[in-house]
Amino acid sequence: MTSSLVATPALAQRLRGVASSPVRDLLALLDRPEVVSFAGGLPAPELFDLEGIRAAFAAVLSTPAGRRHLQYAPTEGNRDLRTQVARRMTGRGLPTGPDDLLVTTGSQQALTLLATALLDPGAVVAVEDPTYLAALQCFQLAGARVVPVRSDDDGIDPDALADVLARERPTLLYLVPTFANPTGRTLPLERRAAVAELAARHGTWVVEDDPYGELRYRGAHVPALAAQPGAEDRVVHLGSFSKVAAPGLRLGWLRAPAELLRALTVAKQAADLHTSTIDQAAAAHHLATVDLDAHVRRLCAAYAERRDAMVAALPTALPAGSTWSDPDGGMFVWARLPGAVDTADLLRTALGHDVAFVPGAPFFAGTPDRATLRLSFTTNSPARVTEGMARLGRALRT
Incomplete structure (x- = not known):
């Protein structure tokens, strides 16, 4: 019979001080379709070459070398x-x-x-x-x-x-x-x-x-x-x-x-x-067998429109005195709000308006700048980016 007083074995010391990723935690929001999420650095699934990848798996399993x-x-x-x-x-x-x-x-x-x-x-x-x-x-x-x-x-x-x-x-x-x-x-x-x-x-x-x-x-x-x-x-x-x-x-x-x-x-x-x-x-x-360069060009054309939609919406979505990056590529815009604010607190308000971002503090190895946030523009269409930024603006104004 096992005693209820037996202590649970301790976890390894190396795990102490390693916090859970807020990005991974926020990915659970993908199960809520009403939320416009700018949180995860996710490629757009509608742009995956589903047919090409399906054909590739079929091809390599259909040859004599398939096994x-x-x-x-x-x-x-x-x-x-x-x-x-x-x-x-x-x-x-x-x-x-x-x-x-x-x-x-x-x-x-x-x-x-x-x-x-x-x-x-x-x-x-x-x-x-x-x-x-x-x-x-x-x-x-x-x-x-x-x-x-x-x-x-x-x-x-x-x-x-x-x-x-x-x-x-x-x-x-x-x-x-x-x-x-x-x-x-x-x-x-x-x-x-x-x-x-x-x-x-x-x-x-x-x-x-x-x-x-x-x-x-x-x-x-x-x-x-x-x-x-x-x-x-x-x-x-x-x-x-x-x-x-x-x-x-x-x-x-x-x-x-x-x-x-x-x-x-x-x-x-x-x-x-x-x-x-x-x-x-x-x-x-x-x-x-595919022209990956052509596929990448299609990705870049689509993502550029999404980036442009986000950058165009920032002046009205963020409060006066905010600053932000205007990236030449990639997936992210980095913004800083004016004053002594903590974007982790603001995230709760944003979620109440069905929009999500990642607070900036966890990205710092040194003293965090808690007024920062990361916005990913690739996952949502330009229209949905615009709608999400409007929601963010309403959340920040409250």
Whole structure:
């Protein structure tokens, strides 16, 4: 007989201080169709290439090799898929071969593998402030000490970074330099060169997280941070199919120097053996048989209209004295309200008006600016964006 006085076993210490993501919590609102949600950074499901992806799965299961696509597979990933990804990356100005890549279960797993391979408890990680919330969770779970680096409208400040690198000696610098989450900012080319030079001088690993880079609606392409001189043995580049194909596939990849790539492969073997064989095979077939560039152009055209609708509505939706970003691509607008307000409190009022956003505070590694909020424009049509912003304006006026 079990005594009711027996204590429940404690959770691991590493989970202490790792908060639940408000973004994931707000996704439950998707079950309430009356809510216009600007919370999740979600691609628009009506723009998924459902027929093409369905055909790809049917094709790879209909060949004599169909059963092999249901079998265990190499940890490094499907060779055809890595070849296709390497070709796209090379075409975008980052010379890459299939042996430079490791396929991951979404780019979030790439962050976990890097934390496993590079971060001992107490290691220092430098991040632009604010930054991607799930990256902060990952580094906190690894027991790292996360140090914020000042940023401005052009992204991370190289002078502030130089100071942090000299003072804190971080093992790793994490950046989303193109259409950043949550701010939508893009790091200019001259700053990318400065970051690469600083990292090489201080012997610091740099993680360039690039899930949004192909979603450009305005302006010229900026070469990857990993393509900068001196970045060859220092920068790990992360990519994903989530924003240009479908997030439900959970397919990402990382590009890393050979020695680190071997360590990351061992870490992945210990984590999950390999990413889904059938999903990789279908993605490889899809890339080989469809015009993904044309699909991305359709996404960009649709998302640009949604961004324009949001930006046009901001002056009347937000109170006088507010500021906001006007991103050239990606999924997010970052706004700041005037005065000493806490957008977490305002969210409750907004939900009463059937509109949702993400309060900005959880994106900060340093002292949070509680007057900030993140708005995602990609999930809703232009008309629904306009309606949602009108609701937000009414909520804020109350």
